[in-house]
Amino acid sequence: MVTTQYNPFIPEVHANPYPMYVRLRAEDPVQWSELMETWVLTRYDDIVAVLADSRFSADRRQAQNRFAQQAQKIQEEFGAFGRTQTMLSSDPPLHTRLRKLVSKAFTPRMVEGLLPRIQEIVDERLDAVQEAGRMDIIQDLAYPLPVIVIAEMLGIPPRDRDQFKHWSDEIILTLNGPLTSPDMLERARKSAHELTEYFRGVIEERRKEPGGDLISGLIAAEEQGQILSEDEMLTTAMLLLVAGNETTTNLIGNGMLALLRNPDQLRKLRDDPSLIQTAIEELLRYDGPVQATGRVATEDMEIDGHPVKKGQVAFCVLGAANRDPAKFENPDQLDVTRHPNEHVAFGDGIHFCLGAPLARAEGQIALRTLLRRFPDLSLETDNLQWGGTFILRGLKGLPISL
Numbered sequence: 001m002v003t004t005q006y007n008p009f010i011p012e013v014h015a016n017p018y019p020m021y022v023r024l025r026a027e028d029p030v031q032w033s034e035l036m037e038t039w040v041l042t043r044y045d046d047i048v049a050v051l052a053d054s055r056f057s058a059d060r061r062q063a064q065n066r067f068a069q070q071a072q073k074i075q076e077e078f079g080a081f082g083r084t085q086t087m088l089s090s091d092p093p094l095h096t097r098l099r100k101l102v103s104k105a106f107t108p109r110m111v112e113g114l115l116p117r118i119q120e121i122v123d124e125r126l127d128a129v130q131e132a133g134r135m136d137i138i139q140d141l142a143y144p145l146p147v148i149v150i151a152e153m154l155g156i157p158p159r160d161r162d163q164f165k166h167w168s169d170e171i172i173l174t175l176n177g178p179l180t181s182p183d184m185l186e187r188a189r190k191s192a193h194e195l196t197e198y199f200r201g202v203i204e205e206r207r208k209e210p211g212g213d214l215i216s217g218l219i220a221a222e223e224q225g226q227i228l229s230e231d232e233m234l235t236t237a238m239l240l241l242v243a244g245n246e247t248t249t250n251l252i253g254n255g256m257l258a259l260l261r262n263p264d265q266l267r268k269l270r271d272d273p274s275l276i277q278t279a280i281e282e283l284l285r286y287d288g289p290v291q292a293t294g295r296v297a298t299e300d301m302e303i304d305g306h307p308v309k310k311g312q313v314a315f316c317v318l319g320a321a322n323r324d325p326a327k328f329e330n331p332d333q334l335d336v337t338r339h340p341n342e343h344v345a346f347g348d349g350i351h352f353c354l355g356a357p358l359a360r361a362e363g364q365i366a367l368r369t370l371l372r373r374f375p376d377l378s379l380e381t382d383n384l385q386w387g388g389t390f391i392l393r394g395l396k397g398l399p400i401s402l
């Protein structure tokens with residue numbers, strides 16, 4: 001028997017990676033991938049163990065493979081954004097300091113205060129399409145919502161929003177690693193520089209005149225006498241923008257598609273909106289926006305008898321962990337009442353998604369409102385295009401009739 005090889009670049013796999021995950025988990029759950037030059041992990045327990053293991057580093061610059069070398073090249077092009085470590089790519093004690101400081105400005109209470117505004121944005125978006133009787137969930141709702149929210153949180157004026165979103169989209173293109181074409185790289189580089197300059201201006205303004213926004217919060221955040229340096233503030237603002245946009249778009253898009261393809265579950269949720277919390281967790285588990293993340297071994301070790309060498313990457317396929325039958329009963333079945341649901345769609349361990357409360361709030365309000373206002377919505381076509389990268393999973397469009 002020929003063992004299945006991890007290859008997310010085949011078009012059918014890009015459209016639906018889950019059958020490949022089933023085979024990998026059964027045949028070769030800790031696989032050395034020649035294609036990726038990484039270890040590919042698809043079992044829940046192995047992935048959770050790596051994400052909790054301090055012998056693994058989140059600083060991908062230490063990795064010895066072509067993806068990492070490409071990433072390094074990209075980073076070098078990115079000015080302050082490349083020079084400075086973000087919390088996502090740093091280890092303690094730097095990670096601890098950055099995360100503590102940013103958590104002070106980015107609190108669950110702040111998210112709670114945003115709920116009425118998120119509802120208002122969703123309602124405005126749906127008002128705009130109501131008469132037409134149809135909409136594209138991505139273009140009309142899922143794409144604009146998170147960028148409006150994060151732009152407002154950062155205190156970015158509405159006139160700059162489109163530009164702001166464009167920069168974020170261009171930077172995300174580079175997640176394709178070695179598949180990033182020179183043209184994509186150039187566009188991303190240009191956007192990173194423009195966005196950096198833009199944020200520099202905003203920071204300067206807020207230093208003179210602080211407001212209630214997140215950048216003012218970052219300027220004010222002090223922990224044990226330490227403050228964020230200007231470069232750290234810049235990269236943090238950019239991280240919040242880049243980490244929160246496409247992911248939240250894809251939660252709403254992938255989530256709505258999963259419901260439309262499982263009409264009994266859609267009906268259940270529509271008839272009992274109090275299920276929205278368990279439903280969003282289940283949609284994150286079932287078809288999460290972030291399919292994978294990586295960690296670099298800082299010493300030689302073993303995973304399940306396989307020799308992992310210092311500098312090698314453990315590529316953790318979160319989307320596969322979330323369908324592991326050893327962890328979840330009937331993993332391929334969507335169940336909006338599933339509880340408990342310890343999925344890893346937001347990662348695990350010290351890098352657990354800082355924006356999770358915000359993403360959950362946006363997802364819950366968007367889907368609840370869609371189903372309340374348009375109880376009979378249906379998919380217009382089954383011919384859907386998947387965009388994104390092999391790491392960020394999401395649809396290009398999701399046309400529905402209301």
Ligand code: HEM
Nearest residue numbers: 087088243244247248251290293346347351353354355359
């Ligand atoms: C459904 C939407 C989202 C998903 C699925 C998601 C997923 C993730 C995952 C998997 C990680 C961990 C990555 C790793 O361990 O390497 C992460 C980290 C992070 N996310 Fe999210 N995210 C979402 C939305 C957001 C939003 C809205 C924000 C902020 C506005 C955000 C900010 C962050 C930050 C700052 C980190 C780094 C945390 C750290 O390193 O300590 N995310 N996210």
